[in-house]
Amino acid sequence: MSATHHTTQVGNNGTGGTTVASAALSTTVGHCLLVISIAITNTSSQVVSSISGASLTWVAIPSAAISNGTNERMEKWCAFANGTITSQVITVTLSASAAASVVVSAYSGAPIGNNGLNAIGAVNTATGSDNAPTLNLTTNSNGSLVIACRIRSAICHADLYDPSPSIR
Numbered sequence: 001m002s003a004t005h006h007t008t009q010v011g012n013n014g015t016g017g018t019t020v021a022s023a024a025l026s027t028t029v030g031h032c033l034l035v036i037s038i039a040i041t042n043t044s045s046q047v048v049s050s051i052s053g054a055s056l057t058w059v060a061i062p063s064a065a066i067s068n069g070t071n072e073r074m075e076k077w078c079a080f081a082n083g084t085i086t087s088q089v090i091t092v093t094l095s096a097s098a099a100a101s102v103v104v105s106a107y108s109g110a111p112i113g114n115n116g117l118n119a120i121g122a123v124n125t126a127t128g129s130d131n132a133p134t135l136n137l138t139t140n141s142n143g144s145l146v147i148a149c150r151i152r153s154a155i156c157h158a159d160l161y162d163p164s165p166s167i168r
Helices: 114-119
Strands: 004-012 017-021 032-041 048-052 072-081 091-098 100-108 146-152 155-161
Antiparallel strands (some): 004 100, 017 091, 146 155
């Protein structure tokens, strides 16, 4: 079974604050995996304290948090929604005030269980140049959905790579 992308919403908190929220998110199907990427201007070791919204249990994706060693941090969290979601805002709470942005996406057809973690296969992180970022990733199976996010000046940019034999 392969995952299908349904919707993506973004949000940012401008110059800073302890919360950042997505635009209202809705899905037309149930049993969706939600993945949220959070970019933080990390001036005081800020991290994500919690995520709320849509009455879901949000969990951090192991090994998916990375700091670039200077002033930016990326975290990825996920949740699993049994039913449809209608006009729900997803709110991220930070450990301290910081400029931050979020990208939250919903996918159907992902494996069920463990608040969405069962759908997460291979995870890899890297830091590098703004001009030529690189990352090596070996997926768990052919046809895997690859989701990539990158940070630039605390703005989270998400890219979705459709399953393809050239991405393995």
